[in-house]
Amino acid sequence: MKRASSGGAVSRRAMLAAAGCLAAPRFAAAQGEWPNKPVRMVVPYGAGNLADHVARVLAEELQQRWGQRVVADNQPGAGGAIGVQQIARAAPDGYTIGLVAMAALVITPHMTRAPYDPLRDLTPVAGVTVAAGSLTLRSELGITTLPDFVTAARARPAGDPFFYYSAGNGTVPHLNFEILRRTLDFPAQHVPYRTSPAGLADLLAGRVQATMDSFSVVLPAIQAGTLRAVVATPRRRLPEIPNVPSIAEVAPQVEFAHAWQAVLAPAGLPPAITARIAADTKAALEKPDFASRMPAGAGLFEAGPEELAATMRHDHARFGALVAELGLRSE
Template sequence: MRHVLSLATALAVIAGAAAAQDDYPSGPVTLLVPYSPGGSTDRTARALATVLEEKWGQPLVVENRPGAGSMIGTAALAQAEPDGQTLLLNTAAFATAPAIQTDLPFDPREDITPITMVATSPYVVVGGAEVEAENFADFLAEAREDPMFFATAGVGSSSHFTAELLAQQAELPGDVVHFSGGGDANTQLMGGHADIYISTTASVMPYVNNGQVKALGVLGAERFELLPDVQSSGENDVEGIDINGWVGMFAPGGMDAELVETINADVNEAIRSDSFMQLLEENFVLPGDTTADEFSQIVYDEMDTWAGLAESRGISAQ
């Protein structure tokens, strides 16, 4: 009799879990954005939210939680229930920040569940008015002759780590100058307070297109298909840089595997919608559209890469 009851209980749990997936979401969904309103990640989140609201038939509220290199908003996600009603849209800063923030109030591998990569693009090296170079080859020569200041979006940001990675692999002298976010870094670059800024296409291409800064190169082995006239670091013999920028969807840790699969499928469908694809195209960005396992592997591999760079370059949170 005990075995019969145990089997019945197990079947009831399975049936309940299946019903939960069918009913998802059961109410309004909060989409945390760990950056200030108006930036490229915020715009991406709001565009994606519009598509998902229509699909889910539930309100999707974008809530900005900026600060600490995106870790304040990420910590809020880690504290949420793993029921899919709270999600997070973050950049590759999710992988860079833990390399130097060793006292986080959560474990980024255990307390957060990667869902899918939403969008991806290479990192673009852009130069301000004081930089004479017009391409990556000339930039390397100029930077080696006259050390430059590299703007970053803050200590531990992806722009900070990519600047350090380029300096290491290309053997460039120079210093990093930290600003309060990507918007501020772009503004300071245009104002002549830094020479170089490295960020994703969505962050820098609006300023390139209106002539305020110039695209000198993309980091990677080959040229980016959406910017075919911009040289790559690889074609200029700068090796060991095989990493792209991305924006991804995350959920709290401990989430049921079937619910992860459900949200992954829904978000990937939203990514492929006409309206969202148009936004990506306008920002020279490609759709991500990965499985949860694929995205998890990318995230964890990058965490290892950036931790190693932090150690070799002596990067700290100070």
């Protein structure tokens, strides 16, 4: 009786093991079917923002490759923190991803108590684009080169410096102007606005004299001759203004922030899904018409998961130090 009972237990264990072996391929097959339903792409900004534009173009491309809807979902607020929090708290199953601009990941968390840790709560997946800026001045100033601008800034009376605008404390244009000012040692006064259009209106009206706003914001006024671009922030010339030098040509010691946008997902995303999204994003970027659908000054930022993670760590440390030096806090 005892032997028979033992044999029965062994037999049942063998049957369960066999059933598990049969179930494993079915489970693997189910995993391999990703995506088998629509994918939500959180955009932590309002409609019309550069990241929103990039997200919608990328969503169209991924939708064609995956055979499932990819829905760009705008979740603006708190400098991107509201949307990033939604990405971080989503299930790591590949059905919630995000298209996020670098400021919400490597600048904002140093200025406020963000409800996420960008280096712990997110999976870096793929770089997509990087937005250019330019040192842009009122044309009537008659300044055409960066050395002339620095000389003119140093020559102004102590109580009447050059005023420059950005769309708020801690934005990439704000930090880039401070990087330029500190590296080349000239005086200037920051004037933060709530939006780029408000600052641009005051630049055109002569209430401020300069900006390092996104190139896509200032390009129409440059083309109209009202504003003049003096130097471009990328380390290459911009095709829209080929006669304007890059920062690498005139002041290579200046290390500007590069305003990149990237695909991220919740922490714990399976490596196979991470690799799939990264590969399909890279394939979308390599299509000849992808770059042509981007706004002026937006170049491609082709980075896989490891390179993007390294970029995030580097920028998080660098801009954390700069934010602390400037004493910046969110309003």
